[in-house]
Amino acid sequence: MRSTSRGWMSRTMTPVDDRPGPDRRGGSLRTVVKRRRGQPVRPRLTDVAAIAGVSIKTVSNVINGYEYIAEETRTRVLDAIDEVGYRPNLSARNLARGRAGVIALVLPKLDMPYFASLAREVIEEAERHGWFVLIRQTHGELASEREAIAGGLPQRIDGLVVSARGLRAEDVRDRGDDTPLVFLGEQYPAGVAPHVGIDNVAAARTATEHLVEIGRRRIAMVGARADVPDDQRTSGYRAALEAAGLPVRAAWMSPVEANSGEEGERAVAELFTDADEMPDAIFAITDWVALGVVRALHLRGLRVPEDVAVVGFDDIPYGRAVTPALTTISPDRAEVAAGALELLEEQIQAAQRGERASPTERQVRFRLLVRESTAARQTPG
Amino acid sequence: MRSTSRGWMSRTMTPVDDRPGPDRRGGSLRTVVKRRRGQPVRPRLTDVAAIAGVSIKTVSNVINGYEYIAEETRTRVLDAIDEVGYRPNLSARNLARGRAGVIALVLPKLDMPYFASLAREVIEEAERHGWFVLIRQTHGELASEREAIAGGLPQRIDGLVVSARGLRAEDVRDRGDDTPLVFLGEQYPAGVAPHVGIDNVAAARTATEHLVEIGRRRIAMVGARADVPDDQRTSGYRAALEAAGLPVRAAWMSPVEANSGEEGERAVAELFTDADEMPDAIFAITDWVALGVVRALHLRGLRVPEDVAVVGFDDIPYGRAVTPALTTISPDRAEVAAGALELLEEQIQAAQRGERASPTERQVRFRLLVRESTAARQTPG
DNA sequence: CTGAAAGCGCTTACAG
DNA sequence: CTGAAAGCGCTTACAG
Incomplete structure (x- = not known):
């Protein structure tokens, strides 16, 4: 029985699996033969093709959205796919596609x-x-x-x-x-x-400008990278300060060794060595670092944002769940x-x-x- | 050229790709023919087999760790794999394995x-x-x-x-x-x-017992489920209180609608309706809820843990980064x-x-x- | 212990 | 617009 000689076939007919080969046994696809080689049977392209009365090439074409297929053929194929619950085997597809x-x-x-x-x-x-x-x-x-x-x-x-x-x-x-x-x-x-x-320079600049806009004048950056001359977030921070006519002080640029709360906490200590020049705002290089910054500020009895405003970067989900909720840059x-x-x-x-x-x-x-x-x-x- | 007739082959020789078939072109695998059907050439089992002078079955056996392979054969195959940088094609493997x-x-x-x-x-x-x-x-x-x-x-x-x-x-x-x-x-x-x-009853009980052990007596649960009679974490909470001879008060069991900080925050409000009976500890059903609980307590001017101790559940990474760091159950x-x-x-x-x-x-x-x-x-x- | 060959379920030139 | 058939790179009974 070749599909070409069968032409259109009623949906209610059960196609007979009679392909040759050592692993094949005769019998109805959906009734008797429920497993091949110990695997549960899943409908294949061949099964869909047999039901729709077309070649597997045509079924493949329908599935892959080729254009020139008769509308009637396409409908028949799609109905057949629905009927048997066909789902492509991606291993086979990828293997064939290289x-x-x-x-x-x-x-x-x-x-x-x-x-x-x-x-x-x-x-x-x-x-x-x-x-x-x-x-x-x-x-x-x-x-x-x-x-x-x-x-x-x-x-x-x-x-x-x-x-x-x-x-x-x-x-x-x-x-x-x-x-x-x-x-x-x-x-x-x-x-x-x-x-x-994202444009990290622009984003860091936006974050810093926001601190300027809410009236802060002593703006530090935790996670600033003085070692990397063209570090983007540090550049944006500098640019915002310069545009606002505010001082760029090395003492207010505190690097971190890692992107962690612990590092943010540690870095804050370095910012508060000189009591006369305490920052009133901190731009933290990431939200994760910002959480540590907030934590360190709290432990010193400083209020956020009243005493020190903090902006983070990344928009991690926790930024909303903590007290205070973090202002941040969201890529x-x-x-x-x-x-x-x-x-x-x-x-x-x-x-x-x-x-x-x-x-x-x-x-x-x-x-x-x-x-x-x-x-x-x-x-x- | 069949691999069987070649026997052992020097590592420095370049195998010739002369398999028949419409897509094959002659030429050295690693020099002339760098692509088949437009894809970059990757070494296959066949290539490894050719170099090692064995059949692909044997290579497959080595890769899949079959036992009865002559040590010398195994070494030769492993060397060949190294030489060509063979990596299996999982699509083909999965397809073959069903x-x-x-x-x-x-x-x-x-x-x-x-x-x-x-x-x-x-x-x-x-x-x-x-x-x-x-x-x-x-x-x-x-x-x-x-x-x-x-x-x-x-x-x-x-x-x-x-x-x-x-x-x-x-x-x-x-x-x-x-x-x-x-x-x-x-x-x-x-x-x-x-x-x-995990055993959620035992875990919730452990969390609650910890609050008892640090001397708390008015222990509330945020996220308690009064509607589900056998809710496991609520059961563990009850069991710990009963074992300690502490009251199980419905007013101290505040449910949440979702696993979120917002819900934890909202639920705390319900616990503080009666000023005489303010809890001195809260077991929160998850860390995420616990973050909201802490936030709500802070906003009411209460200190954690001094005024109210809080235990969470899940051990999410942020638990360590916030102030105060969260005590929790870690599955x-x-x-x-x-x-x-x-x-x-x-x-x-x-x-x-x-x-x-x-x-x-x-x-x-x-x-x-x-x-x-x-x-x-x-x-x- | 190892080979030769079929088969897994797709895609895709090649014809018609 | 559609078919028949080769091929993708593996695994695995079946022999030896």
Whole structure:
């Protein structure tokens, strides 16, 4: 029985599974034969094709949205898909297409709320592209980042989305692997691969300007990087102060060793060595650091925002749940994820044509969210 | 050129790719032919076999850890794998094995820190089983949970790991799908599928006993569920009070509508209607709720822990970063994830044998982490 | 202990 | 617009 010779077939008929081969046994697909090789039977393209009375090529075309299919044929195929509850086998599809169906997301630590929510966006966006996401944590270590971009995974992947810490351009050039790669976030080697992120200079400047606007004049930055001359958030902070005619004091730029509450707490101590010159506002390089800053201020008996206003950066979910709720810069993470995967797709297509995609730069939006840590708050009841 | 006729081959020789077929072109694997069908060439089992001078079956056996392979053969194969940098194609492997290579993790919301870190553990553990994890968010809605367990995904999956809210036993029985399923966490329909979690009664009791031990006598519970007679955390709270001979007062059991800081904040208001009977301690049903509780107490001018001690539940990362750091119950999430996937694997194997695995119950450990919200804290400097 | 070959369920040139 | 058939890269009975 060939499907071509059967033509249209009633929906209520049960197709007979009579393909040859050592593993096949005769019998009705949906009744007698419930398992092949010990696996429960799932309907395949062949089953849909048999019911619709077309070839599997046609079913495949319908599923993949090819244009030139007779409307009647398409309806018949879609009905057949519904009837048997067909769902494609992605392993088979990816194998046939020469795709792995997997991309790797390389980031410092999934436990950090910023990366947790970024990962969520990337995972959701990746599903739309037919990708699963393999998450690799580097803990911000250079060796680990190098390994991740050098193809050190135990399986094949179609691409890499990387949120780096210490990677330099030569690390990327010498990685000895040609898996398409896209960088995310603030720290990344420029000019060697596409990148998507917000304008960190503008965002830091917006955060600092907000502190100026609410009347603060002694504005410190916790997490400032004096060692990196062109550090973006530090540059934005400086720019805002200079534009407002306020002093940029080295004593008010306190670095952190890590993105943690503990570091924020520790850094605050350095700001308060000279009692005459206590800051009345702090721009913290991340929300996580800002939480530590607030904590340190509270422990010294200072009120936020009355004595010291605080702005964070990242918009992590806890920022809303703590007292005081944190004012922060909120990058559009959905846009970051969507942009990254779009650039990755471009890279992959370029590689298939044997080309090398140019290191595109793509900027996404951010917003300043004003909350209690810089605004008047509810009076204690 | 058949590999059998070549026997041992020097590592430095370059195997010639001369397989027949319309897509094949002659030429050296690693030099001339760098792409097949537009895809970059990746070494395959065949390439490894050719270099090692064995059949692909043998290479496959080595990779999959079969026992009876001559030591010399194994070494040769492993060297060949190293030489060409072979990495298996999981799509092909899963297709051949009849596995999807994907499981779904169904949970309320990935943004919630508890679920974020649970997801991380599940993802890491799943990789060890060769699975990718597809995350489905239900936002705690029953309809969405039902759909998730009814096989409503656009692709095939090998199993489901579900953290439910409102699912009942009949929802599971009538789901019209037989994908293996494991439940996680506190709320789950009993007796219809395997489950892994901590002993919530014992954990809530431990949390409450801690408050008794530090001398508190008026212990309230925010998030208590008076409506659910056998709610586990509420039961543990009651049990601890009764064992200590302390009153169980309905007025001190304040429910929450959702697991959020806002709800915790709102619930505290209800506890302080009668000034004579103000609680001196609060057991909050989750850390997230506890953050709101602390916030509400601060806004009323109450100190934590001096005036009111607070214990949370879940051990979310922020618990350490806030002021005061939260005392909490910490479930062993790694054990939860490992247990869930082990039970899932059992289910799958049972299904392959045509059996139905029994709804095993597996308990994992928890710890009480004592931090500032119930202990003496650093004095403001 | 190892080989030769079928099969997993798709996609896709190649024909018609 | 649609079919017949090869091929994707593995695993695995079946032989030896």
